Amino acid sequence: xxxxxxxxxxxxxxxxxxxxxxxxxxxxxxxxxxxxxxxxxxxxxxxxxxxxxxxxxxxxxxxxxxxxxxxxxxxxxxxxxxxxxxxxxxxxxxxxxxxxxxxxxxxxxxxxxxxxxxxxxxxxxxxxxxxxxxxxxxxxxxxxxxxxxxxxxxxxxxxxxxxxxxxxxxxxxxxxxxxxxxxxxxxxxxxxxxxxxxxxxxxxxxxxxxxxxxxxxxxxxxxxxxxxxxxxxxxxxxxxxxxxxxxxxxxxxxxxxxxxxxxxxxxxxxxxxxxxxxxxxxxxxxxxxxxxxxxxxxxxxxxxxxxx
Amino acid sequence: xxxxxxxxxxxxxxxxxxxxxxxxxxxxxxxxxxxxxxxxxxxxxxxxxxxxxxxxxxxxxxxxxxxxxxxxxxxxxxxxxxxxxxxxxxxxxxxxxxxxxxxxxxxxxxxxxxxxxxxxxxxxxxxxxxxxxxxxxxxxxxxxxxxxxxxxxxxxxxxxxxxxxxxxxxxxxxxxxxxxxxxxxxxxxxxxxxxxxxxxxxxxxxxxxxxxxxxxxxxxxxxxxxxxxxxxxxxxxxxxxxxxxxxxxxxxxxxxxxxxxxxxxxxxxxxxxxxxxxxxxxxxxxxxxxxxxxxxx
Numbered sequence: 001x002x003x004x005x006x007x008x009x010x011x012x013x014x015x016x017x018x019x020x021x022x023x024x025x026x027x028x029x030x031x032x033x034x035x036x037x038x039x040x041x042x043x044x045x046x047x048x049x050x051x052x053x054x055x056x057x058x059x060x061x062x063x064x065x066x067x068x069x070x071x072x073x074x075x076x077x078x079x080x081x082x083x084x085x086x087x088x089x090x091x092x093x094x095x096x097x098x099x100x101x102x103x104x105x106x107x108x109x110x111x112x113x114x115x116x117x118x119x120x121x122x123x124x125x126x127x128x129x130x131x132x133x134x135x136x137x138x139x140x141x142x143x144x145x146x147x148x149x150x151x152x153x154x155x156x157x158x159x160x161x162x163x164x165x166x167x168x169x170x171x172x173x174x175x176x177x178x179x180x181x182x183x184x185x186x187x188x189x190x191x192x193x194x195x196x197x198x199x200x201x202x203x204x205x206x207x208x209x210x211x212x213x214x215x216x217x218x219x220x221x222x223x224x225x226x227x228x229x230x231x232x233x234x235x236x237x238x239x240x241x242x243x244x245x246x247x248x249x250x251x252x253x254x255x256x257x258x259x260x261x262x263x264x265x266x267x268x269x270x271x272x273x274x275x276x277x278x279x280x281x282x283x284x285x286x287x288x289x290x291x292x293x294x295x296x297x298x299x300x301x302x303x304x305x306x307x308x
Numbered sequence: 309x310x311x312x313x314x315x316x317x318x319x320x321x322x323x324x325x326x327x328x329x330x331x332x333x334x335x336x337x338x339x340x341x342x343x344x345x346x347x348x349x350x351x352x353x354x355x356x357x358x359x360x361x362x363x364x365x366x367x368x369x370x371x372x373x374x375x376x377x378x379x380x381x382x383x384x385x386x387x388x389x390x391x392x393x394x395x396x397x398x399x400x401x402x403x404x405x406x407x408x409x410x411x412x413x414x415x416x417x418x419x420x421x422x423x424x425x426x427x428x429x430x431x432x433x434x435x436x437x438x439x440x441x442x443x444x445x446x447x448x449x450x451x452x453x454x455x456x457x458x459x460x461x462x463x464x465x466x467x468x469x470x471x472x473x474x475x476x477x478x479x480x481x482x483x484x485x486x487x488x489x490x491x492x493x494x495x496x497x498x499x500x501x502x503x504x505x506x507x508x509x510x511x512x513x514x515x516x517x518x519x520x521x522x523x524x525x526x527x528x529x530x531x532x533x534x535x536x537x538x539x540x541x542x543x544x545x546x547x548x549x550x551x552x553x554x555x556x557x558x559x560x561x562x563x564x565x566x567x568x569x570x571x572x573x574x575x576x577x578x579x580x581x582x583x584x585x586x587x588x589x590x591x592x593x594x595x596x597x598x599x600x601x602x603x604x605x
Contacts, residue, residue: 015562076403087394091333103325104402106318
């Protein structure tokens with residue numbers, strides 16, 4: 001069975017600048033595939049090449065078996081694209097936005113109406129179908145933007161930063177929708193900055209840096225790259241000015257990061273650090289409010305791979 | 309095959325959908341109303357008020373000028389705005405040809421020009437009692453002129469900007485001189501040879517001339533030649549527009565004007581984490597830019 005996405009040596013130059021450098025990877029059907037990278041790493045350019053918005057300088061890409069350059073119509077027929085931001089037509093109603101998207105994808109009128117109703121109900125937007133899209137909240141616009149990309153029932157959905165700028169409830173709903181779509185067989189290509197999102201949603205993740213793929217694997221296997229780096233997260237009842245310096249001086253602590261009212265102590269030996277933290281708290285009369293140990297996060301992997 | 313039939317049919321349906329969408333979205337926007345309706349109307353009034361010109365003599369110029377400004381205002385307004393709002397990507401990601409997108413924009417401008425152009429005709433005939441001896445020719449004039457000027461607007465909208473004002477300003481450098489060499493205000497019969505030669509390369513000349521024939525006030529050329537001239541200009545604008553849109557988009561991406569990449573701001577590395585020796589960034593090549601360069605060794 002052919003892959004959902006296959007990229008072979010995808011390369012893109014913008015004038016003299018090499019934005020994407022011989023990127024090769026494949027995405028299985030039914031996968032949620034995360035595409036991570038710092039700003040300017042080549043994520044958006046890669047997505048634009050995969051969706052036929054820009055031609056690669058060299059290399060090939062196939063979506064559901066269709067070459068995105070030579071068979072661009074067939075490829076675009078199976079692609080749904082949700083670009084970053086809420087690119088809906090503000091002057092059109094919610095209903096007209098979805099119908100328009102169906103029309104330019106060649107969905108027959110009756111089928112379009114049926115799909116539009118079905119999708120708007122799924123996205124809890126049917127009650128607002130007569131409302132101008134410009135009057136919707138940011139979260140609702142994002143939902144509408146995704147709904148517009150689904151009206152032609154694409155096999156592969158490209159989502160660019162789907163939860164960026166959304167509040168917690170809206171972001172959770174979008175993530176739930178992504179899971180449901182995937183459960184129904186849609187392959188999801190997810191571009192994100194949000195490590196938690198990638199960690200909890202994606203079956204596999206690729207990290208792109210400076211136009212090249214730095215790693216591709218499952219989130220858990222990627223974390224093994226930085227397996228030796230564990231951390232102890234502790235918060236105290238008070239934060240005297242000397243506290244950070246004392247924590248940095250504890251045995252086996254390789255680094256300290258302040259995270260709100262907590263300190264994250266990086267270490268390869270969590271038991272030793274735990275003992276030292278208890279001893280410090282006892283000696284200085286500090287009360288420990290919370291104490292946790294954690295393994296490496298996807299963010300640690302990302303930072304390691306991208307050399308941040 | 310597309311969901312709904314052949315590629316040609318899908319392109320046509322998509323172009324029509326884009327036109328309907330553009331008309332719903334942009335016809336009442338201040339920019340379109342200002343440059344499409346108010347500007348030509350007041351410009352015409354500034355030339356006509358206080359001068360004793362019969363309504364039949366004034367109407368052809370007013371009609372052709374209104375059609376030109378209104379039909380050519382939709383493309384330069386909608387395309388840069390769609391680039392800014394990223395909705396243009398939605399069109400580009402659809403399984404339709406680029407020509408279908410441009411055709412939709414031309415349809416929208418042409419329909420807008422037709423509707424707005426009908427206003428001076430209606431006012432002139434119904435309120436001011438002007439006679440139209442060749443109504444069929446006038447309808448043909450409105451239709452062909454609208455299509456021609458809509459195509460001109462879409463061609464100008466190839467200018468790679470996200471600001472509609474930039475395109476409108478650039479286009480006014482062409483539209484305004486056209487008013488003075490096309491016989492809109494002063495009949496070409498009394499113009500100098502230089503103006504009459506210049507009038508041949510202005511589509512407004514053919515539109516105005518056809519309107520004069522329709523209103524029965526005498527044209528410089530035959531109606532057939534006027535229609536042929538307008539169609540020829542429309543064909544050139546469409547062909548040139550398609551090439552320019554593609555070339556300038558590529559140029560804009562290459563030069564960074566419309567490049568879809570943001571500033572580099574990778575997250576900071578937590579203390580204690582050192583880059584893995586096996587997974588460090590690619591060594592920067594000597595003399596290369598941020599991502600290396602094509603010509604670097």
